[in-house]
Amino acid sequence: xxxxxxxxxxxxxxxxxxxxxxxxxxxxxxxxxxxxxxxxxxxxxxxxxxxxxxxxxxxxxxxxxxxxxxxxxxxxxxxxxxxxxxxxxxxxxxxxxxxxxxxxxxxxxxxxxxxxxxxxxxxxxxxxxxxxxxxxxxxxxxxxxxxxxxxxxxxxxxxxxxxxxxxxxxxxxxxxxxxxxxxxxxxxxxxxxxxxxxxxxxxxxxxxxxxxxxxxxxxxxxxxxxxxxxxxxxxxxxxxxxxxxxxxxxxxxxxxxxxxxxxxxxxxxxxxxxxxxxxxxxxxxxxxxxxx
Numbered sequence: 189x190x191x192x193x194x195x196x197x198x199x200x201x202x203x204x205x206x207x208x209x210x211x212x213x214x215x216x217x218x219x220x221x222x223x224x225x226x227x228x229x230x231x232x233x234x235x236x237x238x239x240x241x242x243x244x245x246x247x248x249x250x251x252x253x254x255x256x257x258x259x260x261x262x263x264x265x266x267x268x269x270x271x272x273x274x275x276x277x278x279x280x281x282x283x284x285x286x287x288x289x290x291x292x293x294x295x296x297x298x299x300x301x302x303x304x305x306x307x308x309x310x311x312x313x314x315x316x317x318x319x320x321x322x323x324x325x326x327x328x329x330x331x332x333x334x335x336x337x338x339x340x341x342x343x344x345x346x347x348x349x350x351x352x353x354x355x356x357x358x359x360x361x362x363x364x365x366x367x368x369x370x371x372x373x374x375x376x377x378x379x380x381x382x383x384x385x386x387x388x389x390x391x392x393x394x395x396x397x398x399x400x401x402x403x404x405x406x407x408x409x410x411x412x413x414x415x416x417x418x419x420x421x422x423x424x425x426x427x428x429x430x431x432x433x434x435x436x437x438x439x440x441x442x443x444x445x446x447x448x449x450x451x452x453x454x455x456x457x458x459x460x461x462x463x464x465x466x467x468x469x470x471x472x473x474x475x476x477x478x479x480x
Contacts, residue, residue, distance in 0.1 A: 197457045207438055209243055209473050210420040213407055214466050215433075216249040216259060217388065218426040219443055222462050225258055234467035237474055246270060246410065248403045250388045250395055250429050252316055252357065253284040272316065273386060273429050274406035275357040275397050286318060290406065291355035292383065292398040294345045300379045300396055301341045304361055307378035308371065313341035314360040317353075321360075328362055330393075359383075359396040368392045372428065386429040395429060404432035422473065424458070424466050425450055441469055 214220045222228060235245055247259055247269040253276060256269055267281030277288040297315070304311045314323035322337040322344045337344060345356070363371045371392040375385050384397045411421060423430075423437035426446040431453040434440035442451040444460035451457065458465035 207417075207419040209422050209439070209477075210416050211244045211246060211411060211414070211422075212238055212470065213246045213248045213403075213421055213423040213433060213437060215403075215425040215427070215430050216247055216251060218445060218461050219424050219430075220247070220461070220466050221258065227259060228464050228467070230464045231467040234464075234470040234474075238470050241474055241477065243473075244414070244416075246407065248274075248407055248423075248433060252276075252321070253278040253286070253318075254320070256280055256284055268410070270403060270406050270410065272357040273384075273388075273395055273397050274401050274403045276318070277406065277410065288406075288409075289318060289355050289357070290398055290401045292358060292396065292401070294353065294356055296382055296398070297356055297359045297396070298342065298345050299382050300359060300361075301345070303379040303382070304375060308363055308366065308374055310363060310365065312362050313344075314362075315341065315344045316357045316360060317355065318357060319354040323360075327360075328364075357397070361394040361396060363392040366392050386431075388427040388429040402432045403429065404436040407433055408436060422469070424469070425454070426461065441465070 220227065220231060238245055249271055250273045251271055253271050256271065256278065267279050268287065269278055269280055271278050275290050276286055279285045279287050301313055312324045312326040314321055314327050320335065321333050324341055325338055361375065366374065368387055368389070368391060372385065372387050372394060375394050379385065383399050384401050385394055387394050418436055419438035421437040423433050423440040424443065425434050426443040428447055428449050431449055434450065434453045439456065440454040441456045441458045442454035443458060443465050444463065458469050
């Protein structure tokens with residue numbers, strides 16, 4: 189790739205006028221963020237230029253709200269972000285206040301736990317709540333979680349009723365022997381009738397949300413509230429949890445480092461996250477708008 193970071197392939201566009209871009213929806217890890225979790229100066233400038241041109245920017249991520257500090261300073265305008273794969277909309281201008289929550293019912297989560305324990309023995313679980321994360325003793329300590337309760341998933345999910353407990357945003361399931369895609373396929377076959385199951389980690393770590401909850405469905409709600417059609421949305425992603433969003437958006441880009449399923453779902457490709465692939469496309473959109 190040259191220094192200007194040319195787009196590797198543009199989307200296939202139907203005949204007729206090109207829709208005006210009104211909203212950019214971008215994943216974070218592996219997409220907007222570089223591998224060191226930084227936001228490059230070029231990307232910061234591109235996001236600011238998009239907002240100045242009247243294009244709304246939505247960060248749409250599997251991250252929980254408490255991990256949004258990395259981009260909080262780069263949200264202009266509305267200040268909203270879609271977190272936990274669509275289970276929450278948070279206001280980054282209001283100290284990550286929850287604006288909308290699409291919870292996973294605890295009874296459903298328990299059904300998924302029982303089903304996956306039977307289908308994939310050795311699975312360990314964590315429970316992501318609006319208040320933080322709790323996990324089982326066997327669940328790998330991916331990140332430090334001070335104050336987390338450590339107990340079986342059954343105990344974590346049964347301690348309180350849905351009426352009084354903090355909402356469950358997603359259930360996390362880890363397997364130490366299956367490959368990531370094997371585990372995802374097995375889980376969807378066994379428990380896909382109960383919940384939405386996806387992944388964004390390079391390990392066999394699944395993210396399980398309420399049935400019908402996804403980045404795409406929550407983004408669609410946010411766009412409908414603004415009178416924005418799918419044709420007016422440009423989306424970016426790199427992992428299986430982005431697939432539905434990329435299919436929903438009128439224009440979508442798989443990163444140069446994207447999973448094969450993401451490449452198949454997107455209408456175009458850009459360069460990798462470490463080459464500022466999102467910024468490359470935004471710059472082109474703005475240049476085309478100026479030329480028009």
